[in-house]
Amino acid sequence: MKYLSLAPLLGGACALTLAISALVNGNWLSAVALAIASILFALRGFLGTPMFTDIPILEMGAAVFTLISFIAVFDENNALRSEDTAAHSELLMKFTEASASPAECANSYKSVSTALYAGVKACALQDGKDLTKAVSALKKAEAFGPTLSVVDGIINSSGQNSSDSCYESYLTARSLCPEVVGSISAETMRLIRDYESRRTD
Structure with a gap:
């Protein structure tokens, strides 16, 4: 059953904040990935889709998010x-x-x-x-979707x-x-x- 919830919109606001932080730090690809996550959260909120319930447009967005996250790891990590x-x-x-x-x-x-x-x-x-x-970042990019990535970003925001x-x-x-x-x-x-x-x- 679809219902309106503030949780996805709050998640979108957090993702947007993390995207701005990544942009300020010069991590452009991470900023793009987090901006996509913010849009996906907003869509979920406006469509009234419960958290962790997928529909095709959200699944496609999550796939794009994962792809950009992989590229961001290779572009932004000093080891590479x-x-x-x-x-x-x-x-x-x-x-x-x-x-x-x-x-x-x-x-x-x-x-x-x-x-x-x-x-x-x-x-x-x-x-x-x-x-x-x-x-570690590659494993997270593979295993985490937009939701868990934003949660992880909030937890580790002090070490951005x-x-x-x-x-x-x-x-x-x-x-x-x-x-x-x-x-x-x-x-x-x-x-x-x-x-x-x-x-x-």
């Missing part, structure tokens, strides 16, 4: 971006070299030496962390801007001692600046 993995490798080498032959400021301040060792660990593990996130421990370690070390890590490539510096601008938005 060769430039980020190359930057992590470069920074790992720089942190390792700096730890073995520290600059004068590293010898003067214990916090700098600590930051260098933290950088070695962070850059060595970052790609593995990103890959784990990518696998996931941090990059390797880049964070570089920024920390540079703030303590600008010359301690030495020079890095222009491409890696560009990625770090892009990351820093997203972090401060």
